[in-house]
Amino acid sequence: MDPFVDLAITICIVLNTLFMAMEHHPMTPQFEHVLSVGNLVFTGIFTAEMFLKLIAMDPYYYFQEGWNIFDGFIVSLSLMELSLANVEGLSVLRSFRLLRVFKLAKSWPTLNMLIKIIGNSVGALGNLTLVLAIIVFIFAVVGMQLFGKSYKECVCKINQNCELPRWHMHDFFHSFLIVFRVLCGEWIETMWDCMEVAGQAMCLIVFMMVMVIGNLVVLNLFLALLLSSFSADNLAATDDDGEMNNLQISVIRIKKGVAWTKVKVHAFMQAHFKQREADEVKPLDELYEKKANCIANHTGADIHRNGDFQKNGNGTTSGIGSSVEKYIIDEDHMSFINNPNLTVRVPIAVGESDFENVNTEDVSSESDPEGSKDKLDDTSSSEGSTIDIKPEVEEVPVEQPEEYLDPDACFTEGCVQRFKCCQVNIEEGLGKSWWILRKTCFLIVEHNWFETFIIFMILLSSGALAFEDIYVEQRKTIRTILEYADKVFTYIFILEMLLKWTAYGFVKFFTNAWCWLDFLIVADRTDSSSQPCVPLNDIAI
CATH class of the missing domain: 1.10.287 (Helix Hairpins)
Structure with a gap:
């Protein structure tokens, strides 16, 4: 089948699906007539497709392909529906028209692959x-x-x-x-x-x-x-033949046609404006040509006027006049390049000679010829190389000292500059004691056991909420236990916050979102606990 015919059939399938989706109740007679005519048109198109395939492929080969059998089944049901349209109770045949949507899998490789995977499973x-x-x-x-x-x-x-x-x-x-x-x-x-x-x-x-x-x-x-069944291998698998389907071929042809049209339109536009541009550029070209002729004539006159020439021994012709010195011509440069017997000495940069280490030795070649030969062999390690390979030196890994984390600054730089009392000397006196206290609190807060203990307290505090219900006011013992437990948890969380203030400092503590959450919760618990008239349920919330 031609790719464009296959594309037209695919478009008809999509339009037929849209027509079926527009059915609703109640419908006006005009709209119902439009849908009925559309159903007849699409049924005729699919029937013509089936008969054309039967004629082109022969019925034997036509029914050898699964998609053709599926098409024939759908077309047969559609024709049966049209013939039995006036019979009550057979309107269910209309629902089989929805199966035409699966014909998209024939031109949609991914959908076809998914249907095959589901069928295999x-x-x-x-x-x-x-x-x-x-x-x-x-x-x-x-x-x-x-x-x-x-x-x-x-x-x-x-x-x-x-x-x-x-x-x-x-x-x-x-x-x-x-x-x-x-x-x-x-x-x-x-x-x-x-x-x-x-x-x-x-x-x-x-x-x-x-x-x-x-x-x-x-x-x-x-x-x-x-x-x-939907593993990566199955999803990445392609068809066995690896060929493009008709829908992809038709899309490529359309893209090529659009590109060809763009090229033709561009060429037409260039041809249309080419003569106009040529007319505008022609006076400038004539002016440039006249100017070039004047320059060439003037240069030739200068050369003839200063006609003292001198032939050097190396075949180079040079002029003596000042105006001719700019036109030095080397007559034999091509023969110089093409001469295979010519030997040229060129200086070698320092560090590129294979003999530079031999000349710098204090020992003469006469007293130790073998040693010099060994030196030569060692330094000239490779032919065709201009730089000797330096011996590899094993890099000794440098052991880096362990870094011990110290607490950050308590206050910001602006606060320290404004209030000199915030800046203390940690080398002596009270400042040293304060620094030791901060480092101790830092080690405690960063310890895994401290974090585990706080998490355990959070779980206990959350578990205590399960005992608070509408009958807690009638259970005085449970209420008393919960009140004391709430105070204990509050003190523990306050102590945690104070330790973090001392260890991290106010800058780091109040720039962390989780620390802010801890601060707000502790502040709320402290404020609620300080008011004896507040119900216990409100404190828990």
């Missing part, structure tokens, strides 16, 4: 689906056997009319629906009704088992098995 998913169905069946039977009688006898507890509600476990069908609803995540309402008619213990056990085994295990295994 159907076998493994089928076994897991059977396991899921068995689990649903087992729990439906268990629910009917355990709670069916209770739903019938205690129905008045959940229904004022003493009639079975919509969701119950009196029979297998409704019990199956409840289990399916639990697997969908809607289990709170049905479990509450079960607890009302059959008690809390057994209902909790059964519903939790359905949630854990059915939902959290089997369904997650189902998803894991499906997602395992």
